[in-house]
Amino acid sequence: SLRHFGRIAAMLGAGAAALPFYNEPALAQLSAVAGEVSPDAVRINANENPLGPCAEACAAIHAIVQKGGRYLYEETFEFQKTMADVEGLKPDYVQPFAGSSAPLHQAVLAFTSPTRPFVTASPGYEAGERAAKFIGAKVIGVPLTSSYAHDVKAMAAASPEAGLLYVCNPNNPTGTLTPREDIEWLLANKPKGSILLLDEAYIHIAGAPMCSDLVAKDKELIILRTFSKIYGMAGIRAGAALGRPDLLQRIVPYSSGAMPVTAMAAATASLKSKNVVPERRKIIGDVRGDVLAFLEKHRFKYVPSVSNKFMVDVRRPGGEIIEAMRKENVYIGRVWPAWPTYVRVSIGTQQEMEKFKTAFLKVMA
Numbered sequence: 578s579l580r581h582f583g584r585i586a587a588m589l590g591a592g593a594a595a596l597p598f599y600n601e602p603a604l605a606q607l608s609a610v611a612g613e614v615s616p617d618a619v620r621i622n623a624n625e626n627p628l629g630p631c632a633e634a635c636a637a638i639h640a641i642v643q644k645g646g647r648y649l650y651e652e653t654f655e656f657q658k659t660m661a662d663v664e665g666l667k668p669d670y671v672q673p674f675a676g677s678s679a680p681l682h683q684a685v686l687a688f689t690s691p692t693r694p695f696v697t698a699s700p701g702y703e704a705g706e707r708a709a710k711f712i713g714a715k716v717i718g719v720p721l722t723s724s725y726a727h728d729v730k731a732m733a734a735a736s737p738e739a740g741l742l743y744v745c746n747p748n749n750p751t752g753t754l755t756p757r758e759d760i761e762w763l764l765a766n767k768p769k770g771s772i773l774l775l776d777e778a779y780i781h782i783a784g785a786p787m788c789s790d791l792v793a794k795d796k797e798l799i800i801l802r803t804f805s806k807i808y809g810m811a812g813i814r815a816g817a818a819l820g821r822p823d824l825l826q827r828i829v830p831y832s833s834g835a836m837p838v839t840a841m842a843a844a845t846a847s848l849k850s851k852n853v854v855p856e857r858r859k860i861i862g863d864v865r866g867d868v869l870a871f872l873e874k875h876r877f878k879y880v881p882s883v884s885n886k887f888m889v890d891v892r893r894p895g896g897e898i899i900e901a902m903r904k905e906n907v908y909i910g911r912v913w914p915a916w917p918t919y920v921r922v923s924i925g926t927q928q929e930m931e932k933f934k935t936a937f938l939k940v941m942a
């Protein structure tokens with residue numbers, strides 16, 4: 578449409594030789610040292626899942642790889658249909674993507690503009706904010722509440738012109754939840770013409786209620802799903818946007834091309850697995866419980882996470898501890914400007930977290 582053409586022309590006019598958009602690995606690279614990372618390094622900086630794809634997903638990848646000379650669109654349709662069944666939606670409410678970064682960026686391009694701000698939490702996941710800044714949309718960061726939830730009242734009041742309200746639940750970086758009733762309140766009270774972008778990248782890990790039923794009710798929200806977290810497929814790349822078909826059609830035209838067939842086959846197999854979600858939720862939850870108990874025992878101040886990462890107060894500029902941990906061969910996450918003395922640490926395997934504990938006590942001493 579003319580509107581889309583105008584938007585794309587405006588973006589190209591912004592001089593985008595290389596799109597300065599950042600997904601989690603790219604952001605993690607930003608906070609990593611230049612040069613090689615040794616193979617035995619502990620990498621707990623990018624909220625990845627060290628367990629990798631489940632056995633069913635690996636089998637599906639192996640089975641399809643020989644047929645990879647074809648586009649195999651039917652694999653994408655099968656994924657779309659399976660996801661729709663799991664989420665209680667009609668297939669045209671599910672738009673497959675290679676991960677959730679693309680629909681996140683594309684939603685920002687579609688719904689914000691120099692006159693329609695992007696409203697987000699602070700601290701929050703930065704990718705959408707960067708996309709908004711790139712197209713000259715104002716970014717309004719709203720501090721989390723004292724219980725580390727999104728302050729939905731303040732977000733709704735942030736700007737009557739808001740184009741997109743971004744809620745990440747549980748939040749990245751804090752790993753904390755926003756109550757379902759707050760999300761419903763925001764949907765009912767958001768500025769006219771705005772859309773709620775609900776990023777549930779980590780929701781399976783928390784085991785909290787999902788909001789797909791609000792999509793089924795045709796509300797003005799888009800939910801992001803990714804296979805990069807509990808399903809352990811960050812490098813395989815699968816995800817989806819869930820929303821009313823007319824809303825999805827606003828974001829789809831900003832990219833094109835077939836989906837990777839290995840990703841589609843693996844994602845479908847993961848969705849059909851009965852065990853992967855409960856098993857991994859328990860494994861991650863146990864390791865998290867252990868490391869938070871360690872912080873408690875040593876009287877570190879931390880944010881009580883229900884996700885695969887936590888934030889801990891290192892009582893000095895966070896970058897100093899990140900650097901000191903690197904020297905111990907332990908790569909932790911980044912710092913958010915709103916909380917300069919906190920660092921984010923992802924949950925790795927128990928063995929990795931033992932190395933984290935040893936190094937952390939040493940550098941904090």
Ligand code: PLP
Binds near residue numbers: 805
């Ligand atoms: N949303 C959130 C909250 C994330 O933390 C990430 C990555 O870490 C993404 C989206 C994008 O991940 P992917 O493109 O791998 O789905």
